[in-house]
Amino acid sequence: MKNKKQPIALVIGSSSGIGRATLTYLAEKNFLVIGISRNILEMQKIQDMLEKKGQACYYYSCDITDTNVLLSTFESIHKRFKKIDLFVFSAGIMPLSLLRDGKIEEWNNMINTNLTAFLHSINFVLPIFRKYNHGHFFSISSTASEKICNGAGVYAATKSAMNCIMKHLNFEEKDTQIKFTTISPGTVNTNLYKSISEIKFRNEAFQRERNEGIEPIDIAKIIFFLYQQTKNTVVSELKITPVNQGL
């Protein structure tokens, strides 16, 4: 049963990597956590693990590129929980490829996951935050948005667009108490490389993530730290990279 004072966190992309680490870390910090992702088995494992420790976790299996399913998932969450205190959009894919190879289906899927679903999330979360004049909205962008990475033309564009939307959100909501933070990680040790179909790019990303990447928990801890800041303080943009990444 939900304790009325317990803060509620909704994490999209919660079955793996940064989203998973954030969901579990926030549960440890006494949040009631709600996760969204496609992998039910993984989410069930996470829920079992958290419930064994007495932590409250709910999850919704949803392909966020299916707009109707996403909207009905949001509706169910709203009916059940009403309020959200902390929101993290961490879902993302990075199917790297050269533009001349014209992987249109991968581009569309990437845009639908990284950008369109992100916009739908704003449309869901913002009215709830505005109703209570409270809430912290985190988006997980990437340092790829500001440099040239081989094969990352469309990926970087989705992250640049996310940054741009976050800046506008911040501006549009400046008369409210709602906080917006864009986190741009460098390389992180996650499963992101798995979304790459091009074998060369996939192997390179795998090596980079495993050999150089920071751990997702490092980002989770920073998200919690930022959430805890005083009412009048917000960090709106933050880069978190391995020490040797040179950014």
Ligand SMILES: NC(=O)c1ccc[n+]([C@@H]2O[C@H](COP(=O)([O-])OP(=O)(O)OC[C@H]3O[C@@H](n4cnc5c(N)ncnc54)[C@H](OP(=O)(O)O)[C@@H]3O)[C@@H](O)[C@H]2O)c1
């Ligand atoms: N890893 C890095 O080096 C790095 C660096 C900079 C930025 N980022 C960004 O960090 C964010 C998190 O990625 P990660 O590194 O943690 O990768 P990850 O381990 O692959 O996690 C990605 C998450 O997104 C979810 N997701 C992907 N497509 C989805 C869909 N169609 N519907 C629902 N959920 C979906 C996945 O869940 P399911 O598969 O269960 O659906 C998973 O939980 C991404 O936006 C990524 O661009 C990562």
